[in-house]
Every structure is written in structure tokens, then in C-alpha cells.
Amino acid sequence: MEVLRIENLSKVFGAGRLEVQALADVSLSVAAGDLVALLGPSGSGKTTMLLCASLILEPTLGKIIFDGQTIFQKSGWSGGVDIRRIRREKMGFIFQSHNLIPFLTARQNVLFPLSLVGIKGETAHHRVMELLEYMEIADRADYLPALLSGGEQQRVAIARALANNPRLILADEPTASLDTVRGKKVMEMLKKIAKENQSAVIVVTHDVRMIEGFDYVYHLKDGYLDHQVS
Amino acid sequence: MDLAVYDLKRHKGRFIATILGVGLLFTIVLAMNGLYRGNIHEGLATIQATNPDLWVVERYRGGPFNETSTMPEFYHYSVKAIPGVAKASPFIFYTVERQIGDKSRHFSIIGYEVFGGLGGPQKVHAGRNIEQAHYEMVACTKLGLKLGDRVPLGLHTYTVVGLSREAVSPDGEPLVYLSLPDAQEVLFQKDNEEVRNQRERLSRSLARQSSLTPQSAEKLLPGLQPDTHIINAVLVRLRPGADRAEVARLIDKWLYFSVYTTEQETQLMLKGRLAGMTKQLLLFRTLLLIVSVVIIALVIYTFTMEKIRSIAVMKLIGAPNWVIIRMVLEQSMLLTVSAFLFGLVLIHNTYHLFPKTILLVPGDDLVTFIVAVIGGILASILGLSQALKTQPALALGGQ
Numbered sequence: 001m002e003v004l005r006i007e008n009l010s011k012v013f014g015a016g017r018l019e020v021q022a023l024a025d026v027s028l029s030v031a032a033g034d035l036v037a038l039l040g041p042s043g044s045g046k047t048t049m050l051l052c053a054s055l056i057l058e059p060t061l062g063k064i065i066f067d068g069q070t071i072f073q074k075s076g077w078s079g080g081v082d083i084r085r086i087r088r089e090k091m092g093f094i095f096q097s098h099n100l101i102p103f104l105t106a107r108q109n110v111l112f113p114l115s116l117v118g119i120k121g122e123t124a125h126h127r128v129m130e131l132l133e134y135m136e137i138a139d140r141a142d143y144l145p146a147l148l149s150g151g152e153q154q155r156v157a158i159a160r161a162l163a164n165n166p167r168l169i170l171a172d173e174p175t176a177s178l179d180t181v182r183g184k185k186v187m188e189m190l191k192k193i194a195k196e197n198q199s200a201v202i203v204v205t206h207d208v209r210m211i212e213g214f215d216y217v218y219h220l221k222d223g224y225l226d227h228q229v230s
Numbered sequence: 231m232d233l234a235v236y237d238l239k240r241h242k243g244r245f246i247a248t249i250l251g252v253g254l255l256f257t258i259v260l261a262m263n264g265l266y267r268g269n270i271h272e273g274l275a276t277i278q279a280t281n282p283d284l285w286v287v288e289r290y291r292g293g294p295f296n297e298t299s300t301m302p303e304f305y306h307y308s309v310k311a312i313p314g315v316a317k318a319s320p321f322i323f324y325t326v327e328r329q330i331g332d333k334s335r336h337f338s339i340i341g342y343e344v345f346g347g348l349g350g351p352q353k354v355h356a357g358r359n360i361e362q363a364h365y366e367m368v369a370c371t372k373l374g375l376k377l378g379d380r381v382p383l384g385l386h387t388y389t390v391v392g393l394s395r396e397a398v399s400p401d402g403e404p405l406v407y408l409s410l411p412d413a414q415e416v417l418f419q420k421d422n423e424e425v426r427n428q429r430e431r432l433s434r435s436l437a438r439q440s441s442l443t444p445q446s447a448e449k450l451l452p453g454l455q456p457d458t459h460i461i462n463a464v465l466v467r468l469r470p471g472a473d474r475a476e477v478a479r480l481i482d483k484w485l486y487f488s489v490y491t492t493e494q495e496t497q498l499m500l501k502g503r504l505a506g507m508t509k510q511l512l513l514f515r516t517l518l519l520i521v522s523v524v525i526i527a528l529v530i531y532t533f534t535m536e537k538i539r540s541i542a543v544m545k546l547i548g549a550p551n552w553v554i555i556r557m558v559l560e561q562s563m564l565l566t567v568s569a570f571l572f573g574l575v576l577i578h579n580t581y582h583l584f585p586k587t588i589l590l591v592p593g594d595d596l597v598t599f600i601v602a603v604i605g606g607i608l609a610s611i612l613g614l615s616q617a618l619k620t621q622p623a624l625a626l627g628g629q
Binding site for chain 1: 231233236237239240537539540543544545546547548549550553621622623625626
């Protein structure tokens, strides 16, 4: 089942002589359970692509369909669509620098997205512990992020991204701050999540060593989606 | 999930330091409130305790407390003769600085007619009222005197026969009650050297008059000595059923004095002597509240700016604006309310240590609390605007 479809998406920053074409006529389709890598050097448009896919950045042209619902068409957001609600209920985010909320413990960080959708009490607690155990970090549940190692923080971040059983997980350079061994472990977890949870996973990375076993690999160069490797 | 509390727990030290700092400012604001009330209370205490039906003072003067008023003592007989007047008592009030024990003390003296006259001490909590014409006094406890103490004032020594807690002058100075002649003597009686000098000055002035022989000038001298039978006001008690306005009109018309009711006398004080201090205190209170709000605003702004990336993450994962607004507002409120409570507890435990009377009124505390809460909400606007402007893209390294 298709989770995300992007059709002929363009994004232009600035105007006139300062105009920059960040994305040019990009099309992409991701289905449930797909593990997709977006490769490209710095400035190729990876982050812009991720921002558009996560419905944060408004594209200049094109179409975005998420979970069967048209979110963006031609040059504007579709009326009546609560984008933040889609993000909190159907999307999960993993960041390059894990971006855990520093004043919340690991447990509270995972609990936060659940509290946003109204899951509380024993149900929430059970779900949080289940995720922390799944990510093998349950013994650190009450630690603040500052007391966790980089790998542990990234595992908590993944647990947080999984909290709401998202349809789509967007990961921005999730291994950039980790060594190779830990990086590969994180990628293995993402593969496992895609298959077991039937979530679509889009990973933006510039590290080709990390994409072994991915279903689709797209290459972005100067805003163009150059080719696709399956 | 209470994000504000979790964040503050992480910044306990700074939070507590801010509470202490802002709390001390609130303490001063509350002390100023108390000082304002105390100032009004003390300013009006003597007027309200004395509470005659009418105050008769020198014409066009707002005396005896708000402005100097002098009149010859015998005029109280004239006032007494006005139809409707039951009692007319001479009254004198002035401030002195004299040696009491080994300390120089600043205090006020009231002289009144001790045998049935108006204007004497209302509440004597230890000892008794003055019961003889001379050399007895009732003193405010603030002077540190005990019953039976003997206090030299001028040429004579006075025995403390009564103590009163409420006896304070409109300036907040301790008050001493004396009989009218004693009070006049303490005020006007000069020492022998000064009397001789004064006589000599008068003698020289008379000698310059060509129409007077030295012998006739010498005869005139005793009659030209300053009159010490001076009072500041006449306090009037009316007969039952007498028309206060009519009696006042008659005194004004026949005797050329100004007449005030106790209410008018109170207003004279409020609009005159007490007005400046009241405005001053209001200004201080306003400035301190503004300073408190600015400090809270800066602290909340700093707290918010430190969390700006976390706020971007929250927005990215779909947190609605109210979650962020609640977090910032709650921190501001926690800070404001905690600081206020600290200030409130501190002032209620230390007000008695202030040299001036601090009169704490629950209504004032409540109004200050409401103003502080409104200030706290305003203080969070700066942080809130930054938080709401934050783009979720910041979490992904975008703008």
C-alpha cells in the first residue's frame, strides 16, 4: 500500500538573480514496509526533499499525496488538512543529532508524542517500556539524554519516532554522529522496523556504506532525482 | 505531561535564585504597600482617635496637623459661648527633639485640658490617664519608657503615669501627652540666659523710641514679653441635636476662625501632608513591579531561547501551539507565583522590624498578587513570540 507519493515536485528559494532551484521535478513513491535511501552530496537538496516530505516546507510546484490524501497540489496546501496532526499521528522523525528534549528522561521523551495524541496512563507507560525494550535501552529509561551515550540517545530517538506506530518514518542522517558499528546497528534496526511494523522508512544519508539491504536508493544531485537503484 | 516543571527541575539553581531575587523585589513592593497604609494610618490616627465634632483653627489655615495654626488660648471661651457647643477644649500639638535617657529622641507632644477636656489619649494600655494639672505624662511605648520613669523636659521633670501603643503622631513619631500648661511651658519656656537676652533686645528697641523715657520703657517691658498662652486648635463637642453646619457657620462668621469636621480634617491630611508620600510610594511600587516583570520577562526569554531547538523538535513531531504556549506561560506563572509567595512570607515575618509602621492588609496583598500575575503573563509574551516564531525545520538543521 502506497504511503507517500510525490509527483513533479519543485522547490525554488529566492527570486531573480538570487533564485536557487533546490528541487526540480522530483517524483517518488514509497509503500508500506519500504526502506528507501536518499543519497547525495551536501547541497544536493536532500534536506529540502525531507522537509517537503515531512510537510514542513511548502513546495513551489508539484503534488504530495500522503496515505491516500492529497496534501499539496500545484502551488498550495490542500484546504482543511491539519498538517501538524498528520505529523503527530502518522509520522516519526529521527534526526542526525538525535534531538532528544534535554530536560526529559528517555522514558518521558518517548512518552511525549503519545501524550500529544491523548494516550496516557498505563497504556502509555506500557507502550513506552515496550519500545525501550525493543530498542534495548529499557535499563536507561530514567536517564536524562545528557547521561546517555550517542548510540543510546539515537536508540531513544528511534523509540520516540516509533511511539505512534507511524505510517512514515523520516530519518535525517541517523548515523552521522555514530561510529560505523553503532551506525550499522541503527540501520539494522530501521530495516527491522520497516519490515515488522510495515512503516515506510525514508533515510537521508551521504554514507553509501550504510545502505546495504535497502529496497530503493535514490540519488539527488543539484535538485534532480538522478536515478533509482533497486 | 508537564514540560514546564520538568524543565525547571533541570534548572533548579537558576529558578531558585530568580525566585529569591524577584521575591525580594515583591517583598519591597509589599512593604511599600504596608508603608503606604501605615503612613495613612499614622497620619490620621490622632485625628480619628481625637474625633471631636469640630476642629476650630486659625482662619484660612488647615491646622493643626496639616499646617501650622496658632490662636490665643482664651478663644476657647468664645467658642464655648457659641450656641450648640457643649464643650470647647484648647489643644496644642508640636514636635520636639529632646534627650530621653542617654538618647536624643524625636517625638511629638500634645497638650490638652486634662480635666474633662477633649484631645487626650484614647487607649492607655498600662497605667492611667493624666490626673493632675502638672508634671505627669502619658507616653507612647515606642519611646521605651516605663511607668514611673521621670523625664526632664525643659525646666521640669515629668513622671510617666500611662503608656499607650497607639499614640503616634501623623509623622509616625511617638507621641507624649501633657497637660496644656505643661505642654505650653515645654514649648515656650526659655532658659534664664535666653530670657535675659530677649529682655535686653526689647529694651534696646524701646530705647530707640524718642517718645519714651528710659523709665517708661522699663515699665513697658513686662507687658511686651511674648505670650505663651498659645494653642493650635479648639476641639468642639456639640450639644445633642445641635446643627454642626450652623455651629461651624457661626464660629466662622463671629470669631473669624476656620472650622472643619473630622472628615474634612482627614481630607486635609490626605490631600496635603500625606499626598506627597502617597504619590512617592505609588511611584516606587509601580517602578518595582515593572522591574520585577522585566526580570521575569528576561528570565523566561532566556529559558525559552535555551529550549528553542527542543521547541522546533516538538513542533516537528506535531505538538500543537497550545503545548508550547502552556509550557512558557506555566514557567512564567510558576516563577511569578513562587516569587510572590516568597515575598509575602518574608514580609509577614519581618514587617515588625521596619522602623516605620508597616500595615499589611489582605486586600493589598491580593491586588499586588493579581498585578503580579498579569505582569507574569505579560512577561512571557517575549518568550512566547520567539517560541511561536520557531520553525520546525530548525530541528532538521533548516531555517
